[in-house]
Amino acid sequence: MPQFYLPGPWESQKPTALTPEVAHHLRVRRVQAGESFPVFDGKGQIAQAELLSLSRKSGLALISEIRTDTHRETPYAITLAQGLAGGDKMDWIVEKAVETGAQAIAPMQCERSILRLTRSSDQERALKRLVHWQGIIQAACEQCDRTVLARLEPIQTFADYLKTSPKPALKLLLSPDATKSVYSVLMENDPQDIVLMIGPEGGHTPEEEAQAQAAGYQIVSLGERVLRTETAGVVAITAIHSVWNPEIQNRLK
Numbered sequence: 001m002p003q004f005y006l007p008g009p010w011e012s013q014k015p016t017a018l019t020p021e022v023a024h025h026l027r028v029r030r031v032q033a034g035e036s037f038p039v040f041d042g043k044g045q046i047a048q049a050e051l052l053s054l055s056r057k058s059g060l061a062l063i064s065e066i067r068t069d070t071h072r073e074t075p076y077a078i079t080l081a082q083g084l085a086g087g088d089k090m091d092w093i094v095e096k097a098v099e100t101g102a103q104a105i106a107p108m109q110c111e112r113s114i115l116r117l118t119r120s121s122d123q124e125r126a127l128k129r130l131v132h133w134q135g136i137i138q139a140a141c142e143q144c145d146r147t148v149l150a151r152l153e154p155i156q157t158f159a160d161y162l163k164t165s166p167k168p169a170l171k172l173l174l175s176p177d178a179t180k181s182v183y184s185v186l187m188e189n190d191p192q193d194i195v196l197m198i199g200p201e202g203g204h205t206p207e208e209e210a211q212a213q214a215a216g217y218q219i220v221s222l223g224e225r226v227l228r229t230e231t232a233g234v235v236a237i238t239a240i241h242s243v244w245n246p247e248i249q250n251r252l253k
Contacts, residue, residue: 001029001037003145005138006049008041010063015052018059021138026054039063042141042149044070072101072146074245077168077193079104080233081161083200086114089230094133096230098140098150100237105133106153108161112202117155126155158208162215168193171217174232175199175209178221182239185220191244198233 004022018026022039031037031051039049039061046069049061080102082093090107097105107129109118117126130152137150156164170192172182197204197217204212209219222235 002142003038003040003046003147004049005042005142005149006039006061008043008045010041010045010047010066012064012066013062015060016049016063018054018061020057023054023057023059026051026059027056037061040141040147042138042147044068044073044148046147069147072144073103073148074101074191074241076191076240076244077103078237078240079106079167079193079195080237081106081108081195081197082233083108083110083158083198083204083229084113084115084117084155085200085229090115090129090133091136093230093233094136094152095140096234097237098137098146099144100234101241102150102233102237103148104151104153105137106161107133107155108158108197109155110158110200111205111208113200115200118157130155158204159211162211167195169216171195171197171212171215172220172236173197173199173204173209173212173217174222174236175203175219176221176226178219180218180220182220182222182236183243185218186240186243194240196233196236196240198229198236201229203229 004025006022010016033051033053036048036050040046045066047063047066049063052060052062078101080097084107094105109116134152137152141149170189227235
């Protein structure tokens with residue numbers, strides 16, 4: 001049975017209220033009173049929950065075997081700074097970023113972004129999108145057994161993102177026109193927190209690339225082929241793991 005996200009704090013051997021989402025999933029799966037299912041709190045704790053009662057939108061469970069388990073998290077934190085993409089592409093990007101191991105996702109409105117969400121008149125739409133993407137993060141963690149929810153940053157303009165929030169020393173902007181390979185940069189650096197910046201459809205403008213370089217970003221390429229915006233981040237995150245986390249591959253042999 002997959003794990004379910006149940007926010008804490010928990011108390012061992014005390015009845016805990018289920019969220020409407022968990023109650024719905026248990027009803028769909030026909031889980032009966034007395035049966036157990038795994039839960040996680042999104043902050044690295046996992047536990048077993050025994051179903052005590054279940055109604056249409058609520059329920060109670062007895063929490064036990066509470067422990068910390070973060071073995072699926074890497075020692076380096078990957079932030080995906082993603083240019084807003086149109087249609088349902090952002091949904092796919094958020095989901096796959098979580099599945100491949102990003103610890104933070106920062107949606108940015110860039111000059112070539114089709115989706116516009118940073119004007120004052122767009123605040124309600126932007127909030128709805130963030131709530132929607134937070135739900136995708138939760139579902140993706142449930143699916144891939146991550147126990148720590150990826151952090152979703154507020155939607156910002158490209159320029160504002162460069163100026164705000166403390167960022168690690170290693171910052172990469174992905175561009176098909178770059179002459180330096182992302183792999184060469186990863187090989188030259190020890191594992192550490194990193195920002196991957198991906199443009200929207202059409203990529204970043206030359207002006208944005210210049211602004212990013214001035215802010216300490218290296219302009220790098222993933223190879224000879226031009227990747228779609230919804231593909232680039234997944235490939236880049238996977239490249240990081242393949243270079244910096246070979247012990248995982250060794251454990252799987």
